[in-house]
Amino acid sequence: MKITLTKNPKVKPDFSKLGFGKYFTDHMMVMDYADGKWGEPEIIPFEDFNLSPATTCLHYAQGIFEGAKAYKDADGNITVFRIDENFKRMNRSAERLCMPTFDAEIAKEALFELIRIEKDWIPAEDGKALYIRPTMIGIDPVLGVHASHTYRLYIILSPVGAYYAHGLEPTKIMVEDKFVRASIGGTGEAKCMGNYAASLLAGEMAVKKGYDQVMWLDAKEMKYVEEVGSMNMFFVIGDEVVTPALVGSILPGITRKSSIELLRDHGYKVVERRISMDEIVEAYNNGALKEAFGTGTAAVVSPVGVIAYKGVDMNINNGKMGDITKYLYDNLTGIQYGKKEDKYGWITKIN
Numbered sequence: 001m002k003i004t005l006t007k008n009p010k011v012k013p014d015f016s017k018l019g020f021g022k023y024f025t026d027h028m029m030v031m032d033y034a035d036g037k038w039g040e041p042e043i044i045p046f047e048d049f050n051l052s053p054a055t056t057c058l059h060y061a062q063g064i065f066e067g068a069k070a071y072k073d074a075d076g077n078i079t080v081f082r083i084d085e086n087f088k089r090m091n092r093s094a095e096r097l098c099m100p101t102f103d104a105e106i107a108k109e110a111l112f113e114l115i116r117i118e119k120d121w122i123p124a125e126d127g128k129a130l131y132i133r134p135t136m137i138g139i140d141p142v143l144g145v146h147a148s149h150t151y152r153l154y155i156i157l158s159p160v161g162a163y164y165a166h167g168l169e170p171t172k173i174m175v176e177d178k179f180v181r182a183s184i185g186g187t188g189e190a191k192c193m194g195n196y197a198a199s200l201l202a203g204e205m206a207v208k209k210g211y212d213q214v215m216w217l218d219a220k221e222m223k224y225v226e227e228v229g230s231m232n233m234f235f236v237i238g239d240e241v242v243t244p245a246l247v248g249s250i251l252p253g254i255t256r257k258s259s260i261e262l263l264r265d266h267g268y269k270v271v272e273r274r275i276s277m278d279e280i281v282e283a284y285n286n287g288a289l290k291e292a293f294g295t296g297t298a299a300v301v302s303p304v305g306v307i308a309y310k311g312v313d314m315n316i317n318n319g320k321m322g323d324i325t326k327y328l329y330d331n332l333t334g335i336q337y338g339k340k341e342d343k344y345g346w347i348t349k350i351n
Ligand SMILES: *Cc1c(COP(=O)(O)O)cnc(C)c1O
Pocket: 067, 191, 227, 228, 229, 230, 231, 232, 251, 252, 253, 254, 255, 256, 295, 296, 297, 298
């Protein structure tokens, strides 16, 4: 693989004030597709792209991305969590967006090399990590509405702290009953750019009303819970942990899948099924709704303290993190930060 190192390394930011996705490392991985095939991956200095204003992805959102994290554990090991799942999902997103798939092993090896080069950018403290953002865009400089013939796959890295400014404080979530995120047959299952553009207005409106995020309902009946902007949802109702089934419009989260496995292994009853807002309101009213939390690479395991629906705030677990949420948080991050045994083979050491 061709590697070109920067002549001007950046001054690193203060790792105690990282926020999310604001700083980028010195290098990136780039791999281009043209004439029906992928070229070699290359590592080059992090720099702006030179793109025609007519570029396909800039007009028709033919673009997909992924989110993963690299960690530095207490013994100084550099690790990644279930990265194969990310590249598999990215190839599924590529198929949905009419983009070429790629060899996940090649992309992974190039990523590992990039992370080794950028190892000093990985924050070592708990809760912090090096966020990995693989992205693929259609780059034909042509305005016709059809799939691009040329593509760029690239990976950038960003040292990050907590996703929410309030850290592990429970989030306040508003149920959105006017706009929808995705419908069956649409692109909700793919991590594609357009999904996020379409969700911004509702998100801004929720923030103006004092909430952190919106929770989406199904597009057909506006009745069943789907997910939150970048997190899959879980509800503890009675002695069951319920998470919406992957019906086709929900992003199949890797953290979701890992959480189901961890909770089941500990003996919790986890059910994947459709869950309606009526059921959640009823469970809240009769005291059966004990906890709610979201899962995602960026947000990790995030307790939900308030769910607002039809103008009523439901306060969950007195606005505190519940026991099952805490169990999951401790065990998932325990594996990710190398403090708990990884009996699942989810961690890959790359140093
Ligand atoms: C990325 C994402 C998630 C979380 O997926 P993970 O693989 O757990 O990071 C959930 N919902 C949406 C809409 C997402 O984009």
